[in-house]
Amino acid sequence: MAQARRIRDTVRFLRSALAGEKVTGEYETFSVSKFRLARAADPVPSIMLAALRPGMLRLAAEETDGASTNWLAASGVPKVHEVVGPDFRVSHRGRGGRVESCREQVRSYVDNGLTTPVLPTGGDVFEQVRGLAPPR
Numbered sequence: 128m129a130q131a132r133r134i135r136d137t138v139r140f141l142r143s144a145l146a147g148e149k150v151t152g153e154y155e156t157f158s159v160s161k162f163r164l165a166r167a168a169d170p171v172p173s174i175m176l177a178a179l180r181p182g183m184l185r186l187a188a189e190e191t192d193g194a195s196t197n198w199l200a201a202s203g204v205p206k207v208h209e210v211v212g213p214d215f216r217v218s219h220r221g222r223g224g225r226v227e228s229c230r231e232q233v234r235s236y237v238d239n240g241l242t243t244p245v246l247p248t249g250g251d252v253f254e255q256v257r258g259l260a261p262p263r
Contacts, residue, residue, distance in 0.1 A: 131186055132156050138174055138190045146171050175218060184210040193218060193243070201232070204239035218243035226258035233259060 136154035140162075143150045147167025150159050173192035178184045179199060184207060187194040193216030196207055207217055219241055221232055233244045246259070 201235040201239045220245045
């Protein structure tokens with residue numbers, strides 16, 4: 128659990144730092160004194176946590192804006208939502224491949240409750256988007 132506490136503390140620190148705050152604090156696993164980014168992010172980015180197992184998924188649900196579930200089968204998405212709730216943002220990075228198989232893969236994940244498919248890109252992005260769009 129030490130790793131989970133460290134990740135929790137890091138997420139809490141990042142949330143304040145990315146919002147442009149001057150951060151001074153004693154976290155359970157580290158301390159920070161007068162840290163401020165030279166240039167705050169605008170807009171403040173979402174914080175996503177890579178998670179697959181229930182403990183990290185719960186941490187993601189409690190502390191972050193979403194969970195990234197790499198190497199998860201589409202059939203596992205409902206199990207993730209059992210832990211984090213149906214409205215929590217869950218993303219998954221696809222493996223790529225032929226456009227037809229990617230389209231089927233994305234549909235399978237979305238049908239199982241995935242909210243944010245992330246696909247590897249390369250080449251003409253517009254061509255890929257057109258190819259992944261549902262057939263007319």
